Amino acid sequence: MDDVEITDVEDDNSPYRVEKAPLNNQDLSSLSLTVGELLSQYGWYLLAVTVLVYLLIQHLSKRRSSQSSSSSPQQTLQDAALVAKRQEAMEAARIKMQEELDAKADIFREKQRQQEEEKRRQKIEVWDSMQQGRSYKGTAKPSQTTEEASSSTTVKPKSDKKPLRSADYNPLTGQGGSSVSWRPGRRGPSSGG
Template sequence: MESEEKSTNIRAGATLDNPDLSFLQPTVGAFFAEYGWYLLLISVALYLLVREVKKRRANRGHNDSVSDSVEDTAAVVRRQEALEASRRRMQEELDAQAAQYKEKKQKIEEEKRKQKIEMWESMKEGRSYRGNARAAENADEASTSTVVKPKKDKKPLRSTGYNPLTGDGGGTCSWRPGRRGPSAGG
C-alpha cells in the first residue's frame, strides 16, 4: 500500500516536464539560415572525397597482386608487338604503291620525251609535227574509248524568223505585264 501512496503522491504533487528539444529550434534554424549553403557544399565535398579514397584503396588492393600485373605486362607487350607488325606491313604496302607510282610517272615522262624527239626530228625534215601528234593522240583515244558519239544535225529552232521581242509569231502565248498592287499572300 505504501507504494501506491507514493506513486499517487508523485503523480499528484509534481508534474514532470516533457524533455523535448523545442528550445533548440530557433537557434538551429538561424544557424542553417545563415550557413546552410556552406554546410551543403562541405557535405558534398566530403562525400566526393570519401568516394575517391575508396576508389584508390580498391585500385591499390587490385594492383598489389603480382600475378595480375605480370599477365597485364605480357598482354601489353603482345599488343605493342602486333601494332608494330601491322605498322610495318602498312609501310611496306605504301612503299610498294610509291614505287609503282614512280614507275608509271617515269614511263609517262619517257613517252613525252620520245614524242618531243619525234616532233623535233619531223621539224628538221620539214614535216608538220602537229599532224603526227594528233595522229598519236587519236590512236590513243581510239584504243581507250570504243563508244562513238553520233553527230547531231543542227537545225534552226524556228524557220519563220521568230523574234520574241516583236510579239509576232508567238502563237497563243504573249507577254502580259504583271498585276499591280501588293502581292497576294498572307
C-alpha cells in the same frame, strides 16, 4: 520598510510549502536543449554534410581497394604482357602499312617514268618530222603512219547549210522556233512595303 516574514520552507506545517522534484543530471538536460536547438536551426545542413562525408569515405575506400588489387604482382605482369602484345601488333600494322605505301610509291614512280619516256619519244618524233620538213600534229598518235595521216587530211565536202530559224521567228512575241518564250513583266508600281 515593510515587515517581511521569513518562514522555514522545510517546515511541514507552513502554508508555503515547495515540493522539490527529484534531482536529474542538469548537465545532460542543458546539452539536450542545446542539441535540439542546433538541429532545429541547422538540421538540413548537418544532414547534407553527413551524407557528403559518407559518400567521400565510400569513394576513397573503393579507390584504395582497387589500387591495392591492381598493384598485385601477378596482375601487373599480365598487364605488362598485354601492353607488350598491343605494341607488337601496332608495330606489325605500321610495318605492313609502310610496305603497302612503298609498293604504291614504286608503282607511281614507274608510271611517272613511263610517261616521261613517252613524252620524250614524242618530242623526238616531232623534232625528226620537223627536220624532214613534214608537219606534225601534237594530238596525232605516234603509232599513226604517214598513209593514215595523208588520208585524214583530205578535205570533206561540206553539206548544205539549213537556216537555223524560220523566217517568222520573233523572240519577243514567243512565236516561232523554240519552246522557250519570253513575256514582258507586269507594268505598274511594285508591290513593296
